[in-house]
Amino acid sequence: MIEFVHVYKSYDKNYILRDLTFNIYKGEFVFITGPSGAGKTTTLKLLTAIEKPTHGVVNVFSIGISDIKPKDIPFLRRKIGFVFQDFKLLPNRTIFQNISLSLEISGISSTVIANNVTNILKAVELYTKKDDYPLSLSGGEQQRVAIARALVLNPPVLMADEPTGNLDDNTAGIVIDILKSFNNKGTTVIVATHDKSLIDLGRARVIDITKN
Amino acid sequence: MIEFVHVYKSYDKNYILRDLTFNIYKGEFVFITGPSGAGKTTTLKLLTAIEKPTHGVVNVFSIGISDIKPKDIPFLRRKIGFVFQDFKLLPNRTIFQNISLSLEISGISSTVIANNVTNILKAVELYTKKDDYPLSLSGGEQQRVAIARALVLNPPVLMADEPTGNLDDNTAGIVIDILKSFNNKGTTVIVATHDKSLIDLGRARVIDITKN
Amino acid sequence: MIKALLTLEGHVSLISQKINYLNNYFKIAFLNIRSNLAGNFFAFLIMSFSFFVMLIFTLCYINVYNYMLSFEKNNTMLIFLKDSANYHNNNIIVNDLLKNIKKLHGVKSIKYYSYNSSLRFLIKHTPKISPVLKTIDPRDLPPVIKIHFNPEYISRIYLSNVYFRVKSLNGVQFVYYSRLLADKIGEFIFFTKVIGLLIFLFLFISSIFISYSAIKLIILKKQDEIEILKLVGATNSYIRIPMFIEGVIGAVLSFITSIILLFLLFKIFIYYHFNGFLSYFKIEVVFLNAFEIFVIFLIAVLSGFLGTYFSSRKFF
Amino acid sequence: MIKALLTLEGHVSLISQKINYLNNYFKIAFLNIRSNLAGNFFAFLIMSFSFFVMLIFTLCYINVYNYMLSFEKNNTMLIFLKDSANYHNNNIIVNDLLKNIKKLHGVKSIKYYSYNSSLRFLIKHTPKISPVLKTIDPRDLPPVIKIHFNPEYISRIYLSNVYFRVKSLNGVQFVYYSRLLADKIGEFIFFTKVIGLLIFLFLFISSIFISYSAIKLIILKKQDEIEILKLVGATNSYIRIPMFIEGVIGAVLSFITSIILLFLLFKIFIYYHFNGFLSYFKIEVVFLNAFEIFVIFLIAVLSGFLGTYFSSRKFF
Ligand SMILES: Nc1ncnc2c1ncn2[C@@H]1O[C@H](COP(=O)(O)OP(=O)(O)OP(=O)(O)O)[C@@H](O)[C@H]1O
Ligand SMILES: Nc1ncnc2c1ncn2[C@@H]1O[C@H](COP(=O)(O)OP(=O)(O)OP(=O)(O)O)[C@@H](O)[C@H]1O
Numbered sequence A, B: 001m002i003e004f005v006h007v008y009k010s011y012d013k014n015y016i017l018r019d020l021t022f023n024i025y026k027g028e029f030v031f032i033t034g035p036s037g038a039g040k041t042t043t044l045k046l047l048t049a050i051e052k053p054t055h056g057v058v059n060v061f062s063i064g065i066s067d068i069k070p071k072d073i074p075f076l077r078r079k080i081g082f083v084f085q086d087f088k089l090l091p092n093r094t095i096f097q098n099i100s101l102s103l104e105i106s107g108i109s110s111t112v113i114a115n116n117v118t119n120i121l122k123a124v125e126l127y128t129k130k131d132d133y134p135l136s137l138s139g140g141e142q143q144r145v146a147i148a149r150a151l152v153l154n155p156p157v158l159m160a161d162e163p164t165g166n167l168d169d170n171t172a173g174i175v176i177d178i179l180k181s182f183n184n185k186g187t188t189v190i191v192a193t194h195d196k197s198l199i200d201l202g203r204a205r206v207i208d209i210t211k212n
Numbered sequence C, D: 001m002i003k004a005l006l007t008l009e010g011h012v013s014l015i016s017q018k019i020n021y022l023n024n025y026f027k028i029a030f031l032n033i034r035s036n037l038a039g040n041f042f043a044f045l046i047m048s049f050s051f052f053v054m055l056i057f058t059l060c061y062i063n064v065y066n067y068m069l070s071f072e073k074n075n076t077m078l079i080f081l082k083d084s085a086n087y088h089n090n091n092i093i094v095n096d097l098l099k100n101i102k103k104l105h106g107v108k109s110i111k112y113y114s115y116n117s118s119l120r121f122l123i124k125h126t127p128k129i130s131p132v133l134k135t136i137d138p139r140d141l142p143p144v145i146k147i148h149f150n151p152e153y154i155s156r157i158y159l160s161n162v163y164f165r166v167k168s169l170n171g172v173q174f175v176y177y178s179r180l181l182a183d184k185i186g187e188f189i190f191f192t193k194v195i196g197l198l199i200f201l202f203l204f205i206s207s208i209f210i211s212y213s214a215i216k217l218i219i220l221k222k223q224d225e226i227e228i229l230k231l232v233g234a235t236n237s238y239i240r241i242p243m244f245i246e247g248v249i250g251a252v253l254s255f256i257t258s259i260i261l262l263f264l265l266f267k268i269f270i271y272y273h274f275n276g277f278l279s280y281f282k283i284e285v286v287f288l289n290a291f292e293i294f295v296i297f298l299i300a301v302l303s304g305f306l307g308t309y310f311s312s313r314k315f316f
């Protein structure tokens, strides 16, 4: 499903990723790890064509990221839920509207949207905050909204960048349980984190990008 | 130095902080802790007059936050370095310019600025990135820039909101060491975190806002 | 594989999806307008201002142009006849003359003034010296023939042709038409056209530019939002179409406002009898006709569209 | 305690700090301009456009006003005398009349035309009918006295006063002055003033408003930056003063651009001899004088300042 073959990535001749090769199979749960600045976020960005590899091949759903056409990028992104490290919520839309966004852009009807969003909000325990705006939420609450937005479209692949950085151990446990339950339903889950305790909690395959 | 006396804080009649009372003395190192959404960030905001208490008294440097004049707020904030949970760096200024900002707004001459910024950048191990822009840094690197900006003015009080949320254990250790060294030089340090391992690492007084 | 998925999905619910999208575009456009009422109101005011300036200019231009044209078109020719002592002879000459002149193409009407009516004619057309003229003996004045031309025929060359023809006729003492004025006015009309076109182009570009800035102002506020939308998988059209709807709605509303404003100002103008005053100078003030309004309306819509186009281009 | 600290700090390095600040304000203003060249260029263009419209309006207004005034001020009065058969008697009456009229306040010059020169006078002043007049016997015409008034004295009341006085004098047959025109022009000048003032106010407010939007456009881009600056401890003046500098620099530059543009357009206008054409209608076209330019310059600076003031107010 996802292939990295001898991937190099540089910013201004400064190589971040060197000769990175790995495979992620359909339905897997995988941790990508490495210290701060190692290139975890960069690796995830390569998967959604936010960045392109300098050398090497990145294949997602058998599509080569290097030669994807700009007009196909939105459709690729709809297949991959992305929980951003800095959440990227829209400050002038409520939690509910933020989450329904992923559905609206795919042209889904509003009754289906209302139903799905309500379910996912209950799953991340934020249903009571559905009409609040992101800026009035705590860091941890925002993180859960970001996760809900990524999951609501029920994408075949979910990527989460440091999804528990702002969460206490209890809440982090809840989030990992949610990710696991989606994984059990067939979603491929990729989590980038430096957090050893999270990896212990998840008990899954670990790809250390610095050891490649 | 810092006093919370029977402090209540509500947003829209929804009480976040209830009857919170504590003291922080000059030169102390204190952890403020509690689960996600407990009000850690809110507590720190009360200290810098970003928010005002609904009831109760908050005193900082013997100044009551409830009746501080708007024109005195900037001068209060210059005495308190604040590492924000979401960093709040200026995207269109380089790392160097971001850090020198705190000095410029106090009208300090540019030679002094250059000197101080260089020193602090070396302390957080980001001197090589000084001419990069924040968006090209990893989450952990941005966090360290935020810390450097808070420390460069050498403020009597430093507050850090989840300062290691995006850092791996090694880098987190470095950051805690920096905070400790400033604390040894007389700076009062207040760290808000949910991270048990960080609290273990710091070995200092813990104020749990949910237990008050 | 993704393409296969897409086409499959595309065929299953294509129509209901299209309707949802269309519905959404308008919903988003109105949501955007509502969520940034202040910004949109500013944009609206700036655009109204620009269209208002454009409309005022057009109104002035059309009236100046009409005025100039009226100068050119109202040209008459005065033919002063030789005074013959022989009354009978005179009559024959005059009849001959009138017949000859009638044959000329483009002559609309001919009027003969005997010396009596010639004086009345003079008194009527030169009120300033009428008291003086009243003391004059009519018999001192020559008879006059006045020719009105068909406006379509009038041109400088035509007039000078007629001039030379008439001058050579029997019994004509002197032919008068304001050649100098005609020349100058012809020149002026030409430059009015050229400069009018230039100013109009300038205003058109400015109005695109003003729509551009007005919409840019709105887009700048949404820059981060657009960035996020793209990351979440929104297509270009999903982001841009509501903007176009917004831009065109803004342009249409501003246009309507400015035309109403102009109309009210025009009515006030008429109300205070300036029209009466100006008609003293033979200046008739007219409002824009439906066609002109429609053209400017199209320009307004176009400038809203182009403004959005240019201001939203850089994001994609 | 914090206050004590502040005042201490304040006294130690007050002067060097003030200099650093001032230095900084200009540095920041120029940095801002450079870092957002595109946005600033737009703002500059919009402001230029608004000032240009304002200047064009002022230019037109001043010329129309001058033209109207020239109508009012060039008023002359024609006095037609009774034709006396007795030449000697006539001379005495005329001399008496001239003496009496000279006594009136505000009379600038008097000219007496005997019937011979009266004809020449008529021919000169009514070229359209000169061929007719040439056939007239001079003795049929009455002698005329023409009065020129001092422009400062002229007003409707003054003129009608003089009219009644002169009319009652011995030997006067008829007094002519264009009262109707004077009335109408007086009315028109009044409305020109009122409407001119209204339009000027409208343009002034628009230009503040346009500066406002232009600067708002820049500030919107910096909204987050300003938020962060405040959190880090920047004072209001630290944030706003560079904006004022930016706003005023923008206004001044746009003003200079638009006045140069207007001047060039004016020169082109003159070059194409419109001036000559218009002077045929006795319209003299003048450019704005230094004082008028200065006033509009002040308005430009003021609108830049007020624009910044209003657009930066809400942040604090
Ligand atoms: N757009 C960019 N331009 C230049 N350099 C960049 C850019 N994005 C990332 N980098 C650099 O690439 C390196 C890896 O960044 P990345 O964000 O992938 O790290 P990370 O593993 O996610 O770290 P963290 O755990 O701190 O988030 C960093 O040193 C960063 O400075
Ligand atoms: N401006 C606001 N308006 C309304 N509610 C708010 C606002 N700011 C915070 N809250 C609410 O107050 C509660 C406490 O927020 P706070 O940010 O202080 O939590 P926190 O302890 O910092 O949590 P975290 O560890 O997740 O950052 C949250 O439930 C949040 O939704």
Ligand SMILES: [Mg+2]
Residues within 6 Å of the ligand: A040, A041, A042, A085, A161, B138, B139, B140
């Ligand atoms: Mg990262």
Ligand SMILES: [Mg+2]
Residues within 6 Å of the ligand: A138, A139, A140, B040, B041, B042, B085, B161
């Ligand atoms: Mg927090």
